[in-house]
Amino acid sequence: MPTLVMKFGGTSVANLDRIRRAAKRVGVEVAKGYDVIVIVSAMSGKTNELVGWVNETSPLHDAREYDAVVSSGENVTAGLMALTLQEMKVPARSWQGWQVPLMTNDAHSAARIEEIPSENITASFAEGMKVAVVAGFQGVSPKGRITTLGRGGSDTTAVAFAAAFEADRCDIYTDVDGVYTTDPRITSKARKLDKIAFEEMLELASLGAKVLQTRSVELAMRHKVKLRVLSSFEEQSDEAGTLVCDEEEIMESNVVSGVAYSRDEAKMTLISVADRPGIAAAIFGPLSESGVNVDMIVQNISEEGRTDMTFSCPVDQVTRAEKAMADAKASGDINYHDLVADTDVSKISVVGIGMRSHAGVAAKMFSSLHDEGINIKVITTSEIKISVLIDRKYMELAVQALHDAFELENAG
Incomplete structure (x- = not known):
């Protein structure tokens, strides 16, 4: 059977x-x-x-x-x-x-x-x-x-x-009855996707979408397991829900498939760190050992042998991060002037396998945020994702603006 x-x-x-x-x-x-x-x-x-x-x-x-x-x-x-x-x-x-x-x-x-x-x-x-x-x-x-x-x-x-x-x-x-282009509670224009690629789902799950656990998507992608996300509260048809599958099974990829957000982020900056070989390892090693989940990392251009190092982490790990850095400084492993934590930021991300073959996604994203008067604090990119840190008070506005800019109400 x-x-x-x-x-x-x-x-x-x-x-x-x-x-x-x-x-x-x-x-x-x-x-x-x-x-x-x-x-x-x-x-x-x-x-x-x-x-x-x-x-x-x-x-x-x-x-x-x-x-x-x-x-x-x-x-x-x-x-x-x-x-x-x-x-x-x-x-x-x-x-x-x-x-x-x-x-x-x-x-x-x-x-x-x-x-x-x-x-x-x-x-x-x-x-x-x-x-x-x-x-x-x-x-x-x-x-x-x-x-x-x-x-x-x-x-x-x-x-x-x-x-x-x-x-x-x-x-x-x-x-929920499937994977949506974004959280329907934030914009009524959010649309359920019929299909989404493993890589896109993995990014959305890791970026805050609560539909599937990240490890489950990793496992499905590795073993080519067809995943279907369905509602247990609605009548089902064979085409119900969202199918998470190989990229090759999706006929026409959207440039952007979804907008994800993580509400409770923190931006931490080590000011005036000695710029030397191994400094990144000296910083992020202790953070890892302390169980701090570092995400975005930006290092400024060095001046006179000193640099600033900025990273993001969940806001509930700030105290742990501060202790790890203080201990590393006390032991002489790193030398910095100050550690500044901004605990009032959110992360907004656009995700789509279509970004591999389409230029201009970043420009449209940044332009849309600019039009709403939203300042970007940190930017990181990958092949199918662009993430930014912004002030938390603009989080919902940013999600709505980006959903509109990429016309995700037409996705499906």
């Missing part, structure tokens, strides 16, 4: 009625002749509740016990989904990560998938099981301890299963 992977996020299994609705969708696919692997998240809000209990019990907690607690939400959903399917006379059973087993490394709370042996689930399919309901987000370490994959890890679980079982497709059911 062909295999299909269906993943249901927290809002899609938030209560028993929604689990029943999701189960009916699974039943439709079983009736088409598929063996189905269903990946479930915890019920909406449950993981946050569990994390809160852990932090209240032990602020400096053992990461292994953290994983034991927060993974339990998915176990509940998997069991309830299997029971619901059984009530519908669909042969189903639940699987926890260790039962598959989904093998990971031992980086608790941020584990990476290493292997998904298919033998156990395949044997159950051969014995008449039609649906394997797998608890997402979790696996088992080489030492036999429960691990979790980090927030949003159920998306990654789903794609990994689709790759391991060579599934026809991986359907991700969520509370």
Whole structure:
């Protein structure tokens, strides 16, 4: 039998009625002749509740016990989904990560998938099981301890299963009906895309679009897994949602496919740093070791052996970054005059594989922002992306202006 992977996020299994609705969708696919692997998240809000209990019990907690607690939400959903399917006379059973087993490394709370042996689930399919309901987000370490994959890890679980079982497709059911040109809450002109290339989706996911987790898109791109993003709250057709696929499957690429934003960014500038070989490593090494996710980097032209180094990071990592730089200065690894943090900026990005073959995208972007009186603080580019840092108060205006400038209301 062909295999299909269906993943249901927290809002899609938030209560028993929604689990029943999701189960009916699974039943439709079983009736088409598929063996189905269903990946479930915890019920909406449950993981946050569990994390809160852990932090209240032990602020400096053992990461292994953290994983034991927060993974339990998915176990509940998997069991309830299997029971619901059984009530519908669909042969189903639940699987926890260790039962598959989904093998990971031992980086608790941020584990990476290493292997998904298919033998156990395949044997159950051969014995008449039609649906394997797998608890997402979790696996088992080489030492036999429960691990979790980090927030949003159920998306990654789903794609990994689709790759391991060579599934026809991986359907991700969520509370939106596909991937949009930008956030519909910011502009009513946002349009759902029928198809989007892996590379574009990866950029949008990494730049703040919440539809898919970045690691899941990376995995899908590497293993050529066809991803479809669908709403669990709307009636479906074969053409519903957005298909995330190879660039070659898209007949006509838009120059720009979407506008992404990240609201809570910070711009940090080391003023008057000694300009010498290895200075970048001396700065960004300690930041990396401190867990600071550096994004945009700009170095000014050196004057008299001194330079300024600017970088961006999430605003909630500013304190960590300041401590890392202060420690590096105290140890003599770097020498700078001052560290200035601007915590009131946002990142706006335009993304599109069509940018490879079209000139003038940057000029149009900068002109559109200029027309709205928006000053650009930092610019970075890649082959299919241009990102800028601007004052946060202009974020929504910038998204709307760029959406209009690139006529994304006509995308689809």
